Amino acid sequence: MQPHSWVAVVTLVALLVYVWMGVRVGGARKKCGIHAPCMTGDPELERHIRVQVNTLEWLPIFLPPCLPASLPQCLPPSLPSWHRRSRKEMERNLG
Secondary structure, eight states, X not given: OOHHHHHHHHHHHHHHHHHHHHHHHHHHHHXXXXXXXXXXXXXXXXXXXXXXXXXXXXHHHXXXXXXXXXXXXXXXXXXXXXXXXXXXXXXXXXX
């Protein structure tokens, strides 16, 4: 498997965990008998909702860095060497 494909796997697993938490909230609502607009009433339901909302709050912080983390592995091998070569030439010309 390519190194950058692990980032895709981690991203998909994070999103699947979030969907799984949503399903668990639905199950807790059904178990407690509390319908969708209500957010309070049973401590177990409130715990499920809080876990899901905390995960939702952290997804925008967790997911965006995943893309730049995979980019160096996606670059063609000639590009980084070209960058290093031009930087060395620039330092030699300035120094």
